[in-house]
Each structure stands twice: as structure tokens, then as C-alpha cells.
Amino acid sequence: MSMYNYVFRRVGFMAVTLFFVTLIAFAVTNILPGDVALLILGPNATEQSLEALQTQLGLNRPLYVQYIDWVVGLLQGNMGESLRFGEPVSQLIAERLPRSMMLAVAATLVAVVLSVPLGVYAAVNQNEAPDVSASMFAFVGISMPIFLWGLVFILVFAVWLNLFPTGGYVSPSEDLVGSLTRLVLPAGAMGFALTAYIMRMTRSSMLEVLSEEYINLARAKGMSQRVIVLRHALKNAIIPVITVIAFQFSYAFGGVVVLEEVFFWPGIGRLTLTAIQSRDIPLIQGCILVVALIYMFSNFAADLLYAYFDPRIRYGGDD
Amino acid sequence: MSAPTTATDREADDGPLLDVRGLRTEFRTDAGPIVASNEVSFSLDRGETMGLVGESGAGKSVTARSLMRLIDSPGEITGGQVVFNGEDLLQKTEAEMRDIRGNRIAMIPQDPMSSLNPVMTVGEQITETIRRHQDVSKSEARQLAIESMDDVGIPDAEERIDDYPHEFSGGMRQRVLVAIGFSCEPDLIIADEPTTALDVTTQAKILDLLNEMQEREGTAVLMITHNLGVVAQTCDHVGVMYAGNLVETAELGDLFDRPRHPYTRALIDSIPEVDTDYDELPTLDGAMPDLGNLPSGCNFAPRCPHATEACRTGGDPSLDSVGDDSSRAACLHAADLDLSESTVPESGAGRRDVDRSGEPLFEVRNLKKYFNAGEGVFGNVHLSWEGGGLPTVERRHVKAVDDVSFDVYPGETVGLVGESGCGKSTVARTALRLLDPTDGEVYFEGQPLHELGTSEIRSLRREMQMIFQDPQSSLNPRKTVGQIVGRAMEKHGIATGEEKRERVGDLLERVGLSRAAASKYPHEFSGGQQQRVAIAHALAVEPKLIVCDEPVSALDVSVQAQILNLLNEIQEDENISFLFISHNIGVIRHICDRVAVMYLGKIAEFGSIEQVFSPPFHPYTESLLSAVPHANPDRETDRILLEGSVPSPINPPSGCPFQTRCPKKIGDVCEQELPELESVGGADHYISCHLSEEEMSQRDSFITPSKRAETSPADSD
């Protein structure tokens, strides 16, 4: 029962958050300097044609009417039409989002696979050589911004070693191998950069758990070190790490915006940049909304996983 | 995996089960090595129970963990032998030790809340032990686990085996730990403070359970505790530890009749006993020396009332047998000293009289405090699926305090006592407006606190101070003690500049610290000293009321006695009122004038100490008082063990809140009607129960005046 309650509460929260996100997305784009009609028609347009376009786009109506209009449209799945591309915003996003997703998910996977075992290993050998070298390895990862890692990876693995292509995107449905080989470098670069946080969180979480009383008792019961680390400790230690992973996933999405430029990856990041450069208000709003939704859902997913792993939440503490 | 060995082929008939010889465990610290267990020797026979007592930091746990070879770096066992079943455990490999741990020697840890893995079901935690040490299938192990849960009195074991630890109460979790401990029928159980974290009523049940399990299985028990009451109730013989050394060992009776070491005497004396009246508790001044910086002579010399020149030189005395009984003591003068008489100061005319003719200083009427169940904005919104169909949304509350009334007169100490979670602290916090009351009235010197705004409350704060269980949490670690105490004076415009400094110095001396303490930081003090600083801080603003929330619960008995005496003394001098919260009945009995017994957010009984501790009793008070273990092995009380555990305050029982556990429940009235808190016998003694006065008076007083020294085996029945 309690799990339902938990989800119910979370969904309530999300609805409220989402409302604020629409407000902000709307406000930000309307506060941006520059007259949209002027942008579209160019500096030589006449007063009349400007006014006509504003009326056509509904830009001279009161802001709250425009907002309500926009939200009603959103609820019907209509995000408006891109001024720059002349295509529905939803279509533009639907096309690019999966590509960015693919990149962000792959990057997070790389990070998790690297960082969790490293973190556990470091914690078990606290302050000894393996711990220090694992921490160093992870530290190197955050010592440079993501896009620089992108350049380094291109330089090393594409230019020098010639193992992978320098960039570009191929749909996995057309050419699976080609698609994957192009995914390796951007996902690797970003995953490497994300490793440090997750690994440090895993390490400190493990250290904390390893000093718990129940670990002491497990030893007093005669359990082996392996069972203690994997069965007793990791299951507890991973719970806070999951939140960090979800955050890193959202962060990966932020990184995607820059990294897509470096790797010529036609995803949502490049779309957003184009939209901002050309003051394409409906498209900017659409992109903000989608990215915000992804943040929210990844955190929601984190909470669900958290609840799944933590029986104190799963069954509710109070009944 | 070792095959289970049966009791018969294990038994090495001759010799004790456990023979510890010269055990030495050291820790490497930055300040050099410290010896936490120094040449400790004792032995334990099959089926026997030995107690290990001493102040915290004496080395009890380290000694116990050394027996199981569970000492982590930077610690190391550097010498001695631990002969168990004829074999020296210190010679075994780690793998061999793992076969012994949990199997032949098992541990029952202190804290039921943190000792079970929160993400594993209790069943998994029991079966993994069984499967680790016995060659059984998964389903057989599960069956054994259910049986062992049954054995330790967990109801519906078959259904509860797949529950997680958080779904059990503290007492039930401790039972799970007992079940784990006994699951492989070990020869020796090491129980490290197994009941310290529990309420008296639960403690009594767990101790009974341990005794029963031990008798059934013939297990030997090493019982580590700082509670001499627990020792008196459970042990056959006792070891007393001080500063890493065993300073006395004796059979239980001998230890209490005639302690041979002055430290043992002092430990026994500093416990406030329920049936004894004291003006002042005998205290053991000072603190245990730092293990890294021991005195050159007897470790106890700086605190010992019998110390002579000889004691201060020539190293720590060794543990030698004394007299013709079972005792061994590490004291140069053990043979000459007669410590059989307690050094309790003569009790005077009894407690001072409180003048209740005027207006009360502090009055609480019908106070209620409900919390939202759950956290956050939507926290208490709950989907109810009852009744089928669509779920309905409802809001739920924890009724932490539900209709509580009492008053405190000037110069009086009123106690709030009850099991943890019954709402004691919430009463105090709500009454002081640290929390906003849900309903009810609170008056301080006639002013309605519940109606005042925040700024008015703030100016009244000066008159009402609070002292907490954990002094560290209330003392800013980055400020010196002088700054902490001085700031309070400045904030309320009591003194500034030179005068302030003067007063801070005076106050620190007043609470038993030196003037020089002003320039030190809180962390440089021990727990007891920090509590003194907290008291000085509270006194700095010359309050009329101090609320003390479990102020001595985290302290060792010797320190506890010092702080209690200090509070009494201050009250005498300044005529301050105390609202004193504690779950320790002995402490309440010693320091309070009147006491309110709380159960599930309500007051069950309210009256003077004499009234509450003598018949008529509310059934809850009666069981609470009967469960207190006495530090006197000759004293048998017939204890009332309560069934079940405290119900959830989200969903309290109908009628009388105590009806689900009350041994005297009459029937329907109790289930349907909430008994009023009514005066009994026309006096200022209030009880909330449907029983008649007669029915509540079937037991003798718990405080029949008797001086401890006079309590001899002859007059206990």
C-alpha cells in the first residue's frame, strides 16, 4: 500500500514542479531581448507587415493569454511551430531526443560500470595503494571539462590510434555497427568525466556502511569478507549512490549540449543552440520543457529505485 | 562450512569453557599506543554467566571483541591466551575463527536499531548464520529460523520471518538479535550491553528471555553492562574493569556484600536506588584517567578515598585473591579495608517541602501536539484503500501529546517519566513553544505563552532554559566555553565586559569547573563536564525554570550522580524549578518532588513521589516500577511483564490508551471509555483508570523507607 502512497506523493510534487517549469520557460523566452517579428522579417520590414505578423503569431495579445494558449496547446500535444525550421516543434524534438538519450544513457552506463566497482574496491582497501590509485584515476576525470575530454578522446583514439571515427551520427536501425562505433568516443569521454562523482560517492557510502553495527555483527556471525562486502554492505551503500547516478544522468544531458558540438552529434543539444541563436521562441520553449522533463523523470526514477532498494520506504515506516 | 558438532563430543571435560590468560590488546594512536585490555585474566565455566562492568572506556567491549578476534586496525591483540574448549583461539587462522564466530561463540550486540541490516529481512539474517555453520538446505534453515524466532517469543514467527527490521519494535529487534545469537546453539554468548538501549519494561523482558534461553541451552554468557542492577539480576560472578584492567572479580553475592576494591564500592554506591532516600548521592569524583596517560601508581589512586602514599608509586597493583571468599582484587589495601558498608551519606529529614500555596510558576492545560505523519508537504496525505473501490485521500496525524495538564511550582522539580516515544520531550518542547502547540494553554507566571508572539516569547526565553541529553549538540564547537556562557548573559542584558567575565568565572566554579575552563572549547571536556557547561549556560541568564531532557542518560553512573547532586544543590540555592524528563525511574525518584507518568501521549498518573511510588497505582505505573532492576542480588521483586509493545500513536487504541497491554483490564469499559485523570483519595494524586482505588492498591509501596545499608538478605522476602 505504502508504495502507492509514495508514488502518489511524488506525482503530486511533479505536477507542481512542472507547472513552475512552464511558467519559467514561458517567462524566460518572453523576457529575451529582440522582437520576434523583426527577427523573422529582417531589418527592412515595414511597420504594417511587422504588425500583421505579430497579429498572425498572436504576439500582441496579453502575456497571460499567450501563456494559457501555449499551455492548452501543450496539453493537446501541440508545442507550436518552429520559426526557423517551419516544422512542428514536437516533430523536431522527437527526431533529435532519442539520439541525445542514446548518448546520455551510454555515458551513464560507462560511468556506472567504471565507478561502482572502483568505489567498492577503494573503500575495502581504504587508504591503501588501490584506494589511492582509484581515487587518482577518478580525479583525472573531473580535472577537465567534458568537451576537453571529448577533444582529447578524438585526438588519442581517432586521430592517433585511428580506432574510431572522429564524430558524426548514424542511426542504429540503418547501421548498427557504424552507429555503435560512433557512440564509443562521446559516451566514453563523458562517462569518464562522470566517473569521479559516482566513484567517490560509492566509496564514501561504502565506508560509512562498513563501519555500521550490522557489519560488525555480520563478522561476529562468521560471514566471509566477500559476503560482507557484497551482500551486507553494497546493498545498503548503493542506495544513496543511485541518486547520484540519476543526477549524473541529468548532468550528462547538460554535457550533451556541448559534447554534441564537438562530435557533430545532431541531438537535442545542438537543436537548442540553434534555437537560441535564431531566437526561435517556440523551439526554445519546447527544448527547455523537454530537458526539464528529463531532469524530473530521471530524479523520479531515482526515487523509485531508491524506494525499491530501501525497504524502509518500500513498505512505509509507519504501518 | 563446519559441520555442527554435538555438545558431547565438544566437551573437554576438564577445565573451564573459557580461560583467558593475560590478554592484552593495544591500539596505536597518534598519541602513542594505549592498552585497552591489560593483562586481563578470568575464566568461565559452561552454563555460567559472568558480568563485566565498569565505566565507559574501561575496556569491556575491547576485551569481549578480543575473545572473538574481532579487533580492527589500529588495534592489535599483543599478548596472552584465549583458551576456549581447550584450544587457544589466538593461534587459530582467520578461516578457523570464522567457523567459530556465530557458531561456538556468538555475539548479542547493544543497539537493536543499528545492529540489523536494514535491507535484509530478519529471516535472511537468521538463516544466513544457520547456513553458514550448519549443513542444511535452504528450507530446513528457514524452518530452524522460524523455530528460533518462536523460541525467543516473537509472535507469528512464520509470517514475520520475511519482514524487514524496521517493521519490528526495538524490543522485538533485540529478540531477533537473541535468536541470531542462539541460532547455532553456541557454547558461549557474549552480550555487549544487550539491554542498554531499551526501556525498563523491555529490558526486563529481554533479561528474562536471556536467562531462560541460557538455562535451556546450557550456554555460558559473558554479560557486559554498566548497569549493576542488570548484573545483580543475571550473573553468577562478576569482573569489574577500570582503565583497561580487571580490578576485581568475585562471585555475585560476595561482590555486593563485601566489595574488595574501592572502585567497586563507589560504583555500587552511585546508583540512585528506588527504595532509598538520599539527600545527596555518594559520588565518585573525577573521571577515569586517559588510557594514554595513566598515573604511575594505582590507576584508581586519583579518585580513591583510601589511597595512601604507597598507592601512588610502584605501578598498578596486580589482581590477587583476597580474604576467604571468591574475591580477587587489584588493590594494595584490599585485605585491610572493610568496604561491606555502603558510604551513602545519612539520609536527612527527607525531601524539602515545596510551597504550593501560591500560584504555580508554570502551568500546562490540555496541551495537544499532533504531527503530520510522514515528511514534507504531501507527507501526511495518505491513500486509504479500505472499503474497496477508489482509494480515498486522508490526512493522518501522530498524536504525540494528547491532552496533557500539569503544573510546576517555584522551587519544585516535576518529572516526566515513561517509555521512549511516549511524548515526554514533545511535551517539554511544545510547552516552551519551541514547537507550536496544536491546542491547549500554557502559562508562565500567569502569562499565556500560547497567545504570545515570537518576540515576546523570545524575551521570556531568558526565564525558561533547557538542558539536553547530548550537551554537545547545544554547545557551539567553535566558541570557547567563556564565549558561550558570556554570550547568553550579553544577549539578555545581564552583564557585559569585566563584570561578565567575573560572573562567567563564578558560574563555572559554581558548576564544579575551574575558572580556567572559560578559555577552552567544548570538545576539550568529557561528557559530564560538557553537561556542567550546559548547566552553567542555562544558569547564566538567571532563569526561573529549567527543562532538563534526559540530562544524565548518556552519562556513566558515577558522573550521573555528580550531575544530579549539582542540580539539587542549585535548586536549593536559587529556588529554580525543574521540569525533569527521564526514563530512569531511580533518577526520577531521587530528584523529583512530583512526577507525571506518561503513556502514549497522555498522563496516566500524576502525584508526589510518595504517592506515585506507593499504592494506589495506575496499572502502567505499577508494571513500570516493578521492572526496575535493583542493584541488590538479594532483592526479588515480582515483576509485571507487559505483553506486546506500545501501539502506534497514529492509530491509538480506543478507550484507555493502555488497554491493549493492561494486565488488569476490566473489559468493555476499558475498550470504550477513556478514563479521566481523577483525583484518588481526595489528595493531589491523579490516576487515569477505571479501576477502583482498592483494585489499584494490591501491591506494597516501592519506596518503603529503608536505608540501603540496612537492607540485608534477612529482611527481603
Ligand SMILES: Nc1ncnc2c1ncn2[C@@H]1O[C@H](COP(=O)(O)OP(=O)(O)O)[C@@H](O)[C@H]1O
Ligand atoms: N578503534 C579504536 N581506536 C583507538 N582506540 C580505541 C578503539 N576502540 C577502542 N579504543 C579505546 O579502547 C578503550 C576501551 O574501549 P571500550 O572497550 O569500548 O570500553 P567499554 O566497552 O568499557 O566502554 C577506550 O579508551 C577507547 O578509546
Ligand code: SF4
Ligand atoms: S591500591 Fe590504593 S589507590 Fe588503588 S584502589 Fe587500593 S587503596 Fe585505592
Ligand code: SF4
Ligand atoms: S482503564 Fe482499564 S485498561 Fe486502562 S489502565 Fe485502567 S484497568 Fe487498565
Ligand SMILES: [Mg+2]
Ligand atoms: Mg562498550
